[in-house]
Amino acid sequence: MLKHSQIWRAIDRLAESKGLSPSGLARRAGLDSTTFNKSKRTTREGKPRWPSTESIAKILQATNTSLAEFTALVEGDGIGRPAPQTLPLIGFAQAGQAGYFDDAGWPVGAGWDEIRTPEVTDPHAYALEVSGDSMQPVYRDGDILVVAPDEAPRRGDRVVVRTMEGEVMVKELLRLSEKRVELKSLNPVHDDRSLAREQVEWIARVLWVSQ
Template sequence: TGEPLKLFVAEIQTPKVQENDGEPWRQLPLSRLAEANGEGFFDAEGAPQGKSWAPMSFPDPKAKGLFALEISGDAMLPLYRDGDVIVVAPEMALRKGDRVVVKQRSQSLSVLLLQQRTETAMEFRPLDQSLPPIRMEHGEIDWVGRIIWASQ
């Protein structure tokens, strides 16, 4: 490269802001969905925590609290396949029909469709449309994050 070793190593160690059509990219925390079901992966608001997250570049520097989950297996076909990555925004407003990630208090993460939201509960539809809707009281839910992007 013609660079002195010291400068070359400094370039490798210093993360640069990538650009996409003039817009900067940033690093999001990424984990496999199946692994993120364990203890200690999220705080009470749904923000990633701990050291088990890998970095992933994403071109939206303005949104806050984003994280990415990699789908494993074929349980979410045809919407998501093994290896697809979904980007979740736990701080974004939810709308009827949104695909969301739901963290229940005593259970693992679920990817569902938001059907209805009332003062006391939320109703979701499983990705498998043949299954009945799921109703959860607000007290049963730790957090809900809107899926804003998916690699496919």
């Protein structure tokens, strides 16, 4: 069965293989430049939104890509970037600074270290090193979180959240609505958070932790 994340990952890989951003791929296909933006991949209620068959047909035609080649990208093979064996690594304090993430929450720029991990299929996954004790007892100082920005977060997931002011936090997602993001603290000493959607720059799902 095809997964929502597989289809979107295939679109990202196709764009990358052609030297394009997802927005650039959409423009080349004659689509609105925001068609493949991360914000369009889920509804305001946090439910998965699938790309239309028409939009997929247009990008295949625009890039001279066969259906078989696109299927290979969906399955994790083919012309796209292979699943990484190393991930970019950043410290928790750095993650709040400018220049390390784009608007979609993907890692960019210099200053990243690298870490070897088991296979991760999200081409934009990265590792985040925990510092301090604000997330105890769930995560401790020095733990490595593997984060997948292309995976749609669901209620109950642990997520990394970056606010428009640059604050970065790891919480449990309680509710994602059209207007608000409700977050539960991992440490009972710290308060839960309720943020307006316009306060949140991006949300990324934590896949697993290396302790």
